[in-house]
Amino acid sequence: MNKKRPVNLDIGTIKLPITSYVSIMHRVSGVILFVVVGYFLSVLDNSLASPEGFASVKEMLSSPFCQLLVWVALAALTYHLVAGIRHLIMDCGVGESLEGGRLGAKLVLVIAAILIVIAAGWVFL
């Protein structure tokens, strides 16, 4: 392959549309979740290993720092899930047009935001 082929598409100079941000956030939330899974596995391990471990997990979940951590994890999970469902809907041929794609991206942001606020109520209250 000729390595000196001209590169015409420099993504750094292009103003990104809303669909790009929704897509990039889907990737970022996915990478975050891969790390978070390790934390949730250790919590599951502790909670099942012994009654003392279960009690320590319950106690830990009442500390504000851990609640914040769990909420951030749930937010990433919620966003990733909603954006993923949009992908599956688009695979069925729905919302594939330019306008449909933009509308879908906006719906993902709105629905995810609502669910993330509900998750905050569940974790912190």
Added chain:
Amino acid sequence: MITTVTSFGRSGLYDWLLQRITAVVVAAYVLFMVSYLFSADDLQYEQWVALHSGLCMRIFSLLAVISMAIHAWIGIWAVLTDYVTERMMGAKATSIRISLQLLVIAAALVYVLWAIDILWGLSAAESVIR
């Protein structure tokens, strides 16, 4: 740039399909766990162990973790092959990318093995509650 060698299914179409199947499995598990934890008021240890001792639940949990591992392998492969490229990072990109991919694959494998240990190493905990 040759990238398929570190992809999960060695083919884009296979990865595409697996990404969707694994996504549905993980989504079903997440929705189940969230609704269980949401509806369980003041969850007790005995109840929690009883849930995870059932064979169906162990299989469901392990399937979810295996699906997550495959899903992450495919997803992070897509991210790394898009951004850790020679055009973006120069000649070192390939070795950095392969190293990161091996790290992700190793972590995914550890998650699966760890999950097996958590779920099937429960006999000691079960004897405590009996």
